[in-house]
Amino acid sequence: MKRLLSDKLAILALSILVTVMIMGLFAPFFSLHDPLEQNIAFKFAGMSWEYPLGTDHLGRCIYSRLIFGIRNTVFLAMLTMVCTIGIGVVVGVISGYYKGVVDEMMMRFCDVMLSFPSQVMILAIVGVLGVGIENIILANIVIKWTWYARMIRGMVAGYNYKNYVLYAKTIGKSDRFIISRHLLPNIFSEIIILATLDMGWVIINISTLSFLGLGIQPPFPEWGAMLSEAKNVLMSNPSQMMAPGVAILVVVASFNILGDALRDMLDVKGVVK
Amino acid sequence: MRNYVLKRLLFTLPMMLAISFIAFVIISFIPSDPAEVALRVNEIIPTHEAVASMRESLGLNDPFLVRYVNWLYDCLRLDFGSSYINHNRLVFDEILRSLPATLKLALFSFILVIVVSFPIGILSAVFKDSITDKVARVFMFLFTAIPNYWLGLILMWFFAIHFNLLPTSGATSFVHYILPAITLSMTYVSTYIRLIRNSMLENMQENYLFYARVRGISEVVIVLKHLFTNSLQSTMNALGMSFVQLIAGTFVIENIFAIPGIGRLCISAIFNRDYPIIQAYILMMGLLFVFCNLFIDIIQTYLDPKQRRSM
Numbered sequence: 001m002k003r004l005l006s007d008k009l010a011i012l013a014l015s016i017l018v019t020v021m022i023m024g025l026f027a028p029f030f031s032l033h034d035p036l037e038q039n040i041a042f043k044f045a046g047m048s049w050e051y052p053l054g055t056d057h058l059g060r061c062i063y064s065r066l067i068f069g070i071r072n073t074v075f076l077a078m079l080t081m082v083c084t085i086g087i088g089v090v091v092g093v094i095s096g097y098y099k100g101v102v103d104e105m106m107m108r109f110c111d112v113m114l115s116f117p118s119q120v121m122i123l124a125i126v127g128v129l130g131v132g133i134e135n136i137i138l139a140n141i142v143i144k145w146t147w148y149a150r151m152i153r154g155m156v157a158g159y160n161y162k163n164y165v166l167y168a169k170t171i172g173k174s175d176r177f178i179i180s181r182h183l184l185p186n187i188f189s190e191i192i193i194l195a196t197l198d199m200g201w202v203i204i205n206i207s208t209l210s211f212l213g214l215g216i217q218p219p220f221p222e223w224g225a226m227l228s229e230a231k232n233v234l235m236s237n238p239s240q241m242m243a244p245g246v247a248i249l250v251v252v253a254s255f256n257i258l259g260d261a262l263r264d265m266l267d268v269k270g271v272v273k
Numbered sequence: 274m275r276n277y278v279l280k281r282l283l284f285t286l287p288m289m290l291a292i293s294f295i296a297f298v299i300i301s302f303i304p305s306d307p308a309e310v311a312l313r314v315n316e317i318i319p320t321h322e323a324v325a326s327m328r329e330s331l332g333l334n335d336p337f338l339v340r341y342v343n344w345l346y347d348c349l350r351l352d353f354g355s356s357y358i359n360h361n362r363l364v365f366d367e368i369l370r371s372l373p374a375t376l377k378l379a380l381f382s383f384i385l386v387i388v389v390s391f392p393i394g395i396l397s398a399v400f401k402d403s404i405t406d407k408v409a410r411v412f413m414f415l416f417t418a419i420p421n422y423w424l425g426l427i428l429m430w431f432f433a434i435h436f437n438l439l440p441t442s443g444a445t446s447f448v449h450y451i452l453p454a455i456t457l458s459m460t461y462v463s464t465y466i467r468l469i470r471n472s473m474l475e476n477m478q479e480n481y482l483f484y485a486r487v488r489g490i491s492e493v494v495i496v497l498k499h500l501f502t503n504s505l506q507s508t509m510n511a512l513g514m515s516f517v518q519l520i521a522g523t524f525v526i527e528n529i530f531a532i533p534g535i536g537r538l539c540i541s542a543i544f545n546r547d548y549p550i551i552q553a554y555i556l557m558m559g560l561l562f563v564f565c566n567l568f569i570d571i572i573q574t575y576l577d578p579k580q581r582r583s584m
């Protein structure tokens with residue numbers, strides 16, 4: 001923790017992320033307008049005290065939409081990540097700890113899944129299940145969990161032969177005890193690093209699909225969907241695309257910086273993106 | 274060498290079968306009845322008789338494996354059926370028509386990735402911590418965090434609208450591909466600068482470099498002939514993957530710049546629930562992926578003297 005605090009860039013990234021999350025959690029408190037409230041008389045308004053970032057083509061407050069967009073963009077990406085890691089941990093720990101036929105079968109299955117290009121898989125799943133944010137999240141989980149299962153299996157396999165695990169087995173501790181007290185705490189930090197490094201990718205991925213109209217549907221605010229609306233008025237009002245784009249850039253960059261700093265700090269080997 | 278190629282070709286067969294099976298199974302998961310969808314999009318009221326006759330004509334009443342084998346046989350004859358939206362249009366023709374634009378875009382981007390990232394990667398490794406290296410690192414950092422569709426919008430506004438230098442959309446001539454190719458390649462450029470830089474920095478400690486210096490070989494030759502070619506080994510594998518990812522990743526860029534490519538075809542098929550096109554897209558991308566892997570493996574084995582001799 002001390003070394004993390006000495007890294008100024010990491011501190012900046014962390015404080016940006018914490019601020020963003022607090023703003024997202026208390027979005028009604030931080031926003032100035034209803035994000036869906038239209039005010040055609042004020043469309044494409046510039047920056048003002050009432051509308052800090054101006055208004056969009058329907059006269060909606062861009063600042064408020066950005067704040068409420070945190071929930072859809074960042075929080076849904078985090079939800080995706082939590083589900084992915086949840087499945088990854090269950091499969092990875094079972095595979096790595098118990099080994100044997102189950103391990104072999106699961107890993108071969110992961111190999112086949114991983115050999116398919118992820119973008120095609122996402123389009124395939126969304127294409128089959130239809131347009132909608134839940135399907136986007138599902139698709140992201142489906143293509144990601146195999147990778148995590150593999151990584152976590154590798155981590156668990158590394159701890160399997162540590163003396164304290166062998167000792168715990170010898171004195172007859174239950175598997176549940178060994179997994180929850182010895183294995184999970186050890187791999188926890190590595191999982192956090194992996195997740196932090198990957199968050200940017202997930203945010204970009206989900207917002208890209210919303211940008212194409214496959215995810216969050218209008219009029220609900222999402223940064224990618226906001227950029228999609230900005231695209232339609234690119235000729236007349238190019239400044240519309242600035243706010244959501246910068247927001248994505250800053251949040252993704254913060255996750256990347258934080259992930260790199262955490263990796264350097266804990267000096268985890270084998271965690272390479 | 275020939276035996277190796279034949280062996281690898283043989284190994285791709287089960288993989289191709291697996292992909293075709295995935296493409297077939299995925300489509301059988303669709304929540305709605307394909308016969309009903311096919312009727313609805315043609316604005317025929319889906320009565321019981323209409324659905325039944327449509328099911329019969331689409332061959333949906335056969336058992337699962339029979340359907341799969343029939344479908345596979347059709348695929349081998351390049352018959353992917355006709356589009357649900359417009360029965361006069363064959364899926365194969367649609368794909369064939371949109372494939373060139375996508376391949377061109379992917380190829381231009383691929384060339385751009387190599388032309389831009391290799392020199393910058395080499396320079397920033399050789400002159401570590403110099404101005405070039407620092408600029409390259411800022412560039413790398415920025416372009417891994419920037420969403421490429423936003424970059425596309427910015428470039429489009431700056432070059433096509435503000436300065437009116439390049440066209441905003443379409444794919445009729447080479448200039449139409451400049452902006453899309455830049456947009457598509459930037460993320461990969463930053464990845465490859467990092468990859469080459471790191472790999473070269475690792476190899477710099479090796480003994481063969483020290484020996485080459487002792488022999489009095491000029492530094493340029495050492496860097497380009499010894500250091501770079503050895504660092505290229507690890508990059509080659511990633512490059513093969515990237516080419517497929519470039520093809521698969523064009524769908525965003527094609528939508529922004531209105532390029533009539535295969536990604537755009539697939540996205541509009543998703544909106545229209547035109548399942549035969551989605552299925553053909555999955556199958557084709559999967560096969561492309563297998564063949565690119567095969568190709569890269571063979572090239573890599575051919576280029577690596579150690580492996581070539583052992584064959």
